[in-house]
Amino acid sequence: MLPSTANRVPAHTAAKINRRIERQIETNINYYAEHPHEIDQRLRELDQEWDIERTLEANASTLALGGTLLGAFVDRRLLVLPALVTAFLLQHALQGWCPPIPIFRRRGVRTAEEIARERYALKALRGDFSSAQTSAAGRARASG
Numbered sequence: 777m778l779p780s781t782a783n784r785v786p787a788h789t790a791a792k793i794n795r796r797i798e799r800q801i802e803t804n805i806n807y808y809a810e811h812p813h814e815i816d817q818r819l820r821e822l823d824q825e826w827d828i829e830r831t832l833e834a835n836a837s838t839l840a841l842g843g844t845l846l847g848a849f850v851d852r853r854l855l856v857l858p859a860l861v862t863a864f865l866l867q868h869a870l871q872g873w874c875p876p877i878p879i880f881r882r883r884g885v886r887t888a889e890e891i892a893r894e895r896y897a898l899k900a901l902r903g904d905f906s907s908a909q910t911s912a913a914g915r916a917r918a919s920g
Contacts, residue, residue, distance in 0.1 A: 781890075782870050785872045785877065801897075804818070808901060815898050825891055828877070828888075836865045843858035
């Protein structure tokens with residue numbers, strides 16, 4: 777059975793690295809809870825952060841293109857590079873793991889889910905959802 781999209785990368789990442797990423801998210805949220813005037817800037821930074829998928833896609837396409845060009849113009853045996861890269865990319869799509877993933881994760885590259893977790897916590901700190909909670913509570917009182 778294939779792992780779910782949201783959990784496949786953390787499931788294949790060392791627990792120590794997952795914990796470090798989670799601690800960093802918590803540290804960030806705690807910092808911005810004490811510095812709410814900086815939340816908007818942090819949200820803009822999160823909008824620009826590359827997740828593990830985008831990082832892997834950029835890495836794979838660069839290696840595949842480079843290998844194809846080297847194979848075409850230098851030595852045909854170098855065509856093995858794009859073949860390996862695409863095989864690893866397929867492996868990642870199916871399992872959530874391929875050789876560059878541990879390197880990227882050690883460098884702190886997060887999944888889209890991990891980035892979203894920080895984003896939504898910051899929005900909650902900013903009060904973005906308080907009107908939705910008030911509306912839901914009002915509807916519950918009105919219908920009950």
